[in-house]
Every structure is written in structure tokens, then in C-alpha cells.
Amino acid sequence: MDKFIILATKNEGKIREILDILSEYRSWIKTLKDLNLDIELPEELGESYEENAFIKARYIAELTGYPVIAEDSGLEIDALKGELGIHSARFGGSVGYKEKIRLVLEKMKDIPWEDRKARFVCKAVFYDEKEDIKIITGGKVEGYIAYEPRGERGFGYDPIFYFPPLGKTFGEINEFEKNKYSHRFMAFNKLKLFLECFYKGGKL
Numbered sequence: 001m002d003k004f005i006i007l008a009t010k011n012e013g014k015i016r017e018i019l020d021i022l023s024e025y026r027s028w029i030k031t032l033k034d035l036n037l038d039i040e041l042p043e044e045l046g047e048s049y050e051e052n053a054f055i056k057a058r059y060i061a062e063l064t065g066y067p068v069i070a071e072d073s074g075l076e077i078d079a080l081k082g083e084l085g086i087h088s089a090r091f092g093g094s095v096g097y098k099e100k101i102r103l104v105l106e107k108m109k110d111i112p113w114e115d116r117k118a119r120f121v122c123k124a125v126f127y128d129e130k131e132d133i134k135i136i137t138g139g140k141v142e143g144y145i146a147y148e149p150r151g152e153r154g155f156g157y158d159p160i161f162y163f164p165p166l167g168k169t170f171g172e173i174n175e176f177e178k179n180k181y182s183h184r185f186m187a188f189n190k191l192k193l194f195l196e197c198f199y200k201g202g203k204l
């Protein structure tokens with residue numbers, strides 16, 4: 001079978017962004033959907049982004065025998081002692097992002113601007129069981145939690161993540177801008193260095 005890498009995430013927003021960042025590798029990357037793999041990813045029981053990214057990658061690698069890329073990410077809010085962190089997706093239970101955002105803003109209602117610092121964090125993992133390779137790269141982007149949601153673009157908490165260099169929330173910027181500045185871009189751009197050597201070097 002042709003060489004390929006499986007992208008182990010169920011999040012459509014992430015898939016869109018990652019495929020765009022790794023666009024030159026698009027023909028080698030298969031999403032779970034491309035493979036008709038209609039499965040749940042395992043519970044994210046790790047204590048860090050790295051552990052959770054690896055839990056997802058290893059599960060799909062063991063299931064398929066192929067190299068896998070996965071990532072775990074989150075929104076850290078200083079005023080909430082670093083939460084939501086690795087619990088960002090689970091925050092508020094099984095409610096939609098409109099409600100999760102409402103809950104964050106409710107918790108932050110008395111917090112002044114200077115104490116609303118927050119960051120998006122991403123850890124990306126490339127895991128190849130056969131070749132015994134595990135690469136982890138990371139990225140972070142600093143901003144503030146806006147007083148109210150703005151913009152409909154991106155996904156998740158993007159409408160309340162205010163990014164000072166552009167004077168906009170991540171919900172207001174287009175996909176080119178997000179993929180220039182985001183935590184995900186930083187992590188996957190570093191992973192690209194490895195893919196460049198390993199894939200273009202013809203090792204796989």
C-alpha cells in the first residue's frame with residue numbers, strides 16, 4: 001500500500017487548519033473520514049497536552065499500523081488559574097460552544113482587562129510505531145479573553161480570544177491569518193521540518 005500518514009482527530013476545525021498548514025503533504029495525509037474509519041478516539045485521560053496527543057496517536061497507530069499525526073490543544077486563562085487547559089473540550093459538559101463561551105464569560109465577568117490574559121496551546125505528535133519515531137512539537141499564542149464574542153470564523157473559543165497584534169478576535173480573522181499566527185500553526189510548522197527530512201528524504 002502507498003505510504004501515508006493518518007490524521008487522528010475528529011475536530012473538523014483542526015482538520016481544516018492542519019491540512020492547510022501541511023498542504024504540501026496533502027496527498028500523503030488521510031483523515032479518519034478519508035479512510036471511512038468511523039470510530040471514537042480514546043478518552044483523554046492524560047495529565048498534559050503531550051500525553052493526550054500521544055494517547056490519540058498511539059490508539060490509531062496500533063489500530064492501523066500506519067504513522068499517525070495527532071494533536072491536543074486548549075485555552076489557558078490566567079484568571080482561572082490556567083483552566084480550561086487540557087479540559088477545554090470537556091468544559092461545561094456536553095454543551096455547544098455558544099454555551100461554553102457563555103460559561104467562560106460568566107466566570108470572567110468581574111475580571112478587568114489587564115487580568116484577562118490567556119493563551120492557546122497546542123502540542124502536535126507524529127508517531128510511527130514501526131520506525132520507532134515519536135516527535136512532539138508545540139506552539140502557543142498569547143492574547144486576552146474578550147468581554148463578548150466577536151466574529152463567526154474559526155471554531156470553538158475563537159470568538160472570545162482577542163489577539164492584540166491584529167486588534168481582532170480569532171473569530172474575526174480569516175483562515176490565512178489564523179494559520180499565520182495560531183498555536184496550531186506554530187506546532188505543525190515545526191513538525192513540517194521533520195516531515196521535510198523524513199518524507200522528502202524518501203525514508204518512508
Ligand SMILES: O=c1[nH]c(=O)c2ncn([C@@H]3O[C@H](COP(=O)(O)OP(=O)(O)OP(=O)(O)O)[C@@H](O)[C@H]3O)c2[nH]1
Pocket residue numbers: 008009010011014041044056071072073074075088089090120154155156157158159182184
Ligand atoms: O477556539 C478555538 N480555537 C483553536 O484554535 C483551538 N484549539 C483548541 N481549542 C479548544 O481546545 C479544545 C481542544 O480539545 P482536544 O485537543 O481534545 O480536541 P477535540 O476533542 O476537539 O478533538 P480531537 O483532536 O481530540 O478529536 C477544544 O475545546 C477546542 O475548542 C481551540 N479553540
Ligand SMILES: [Mg+2]
Pocket residue numbers: 044089
Ligand atoms: Mg479531544
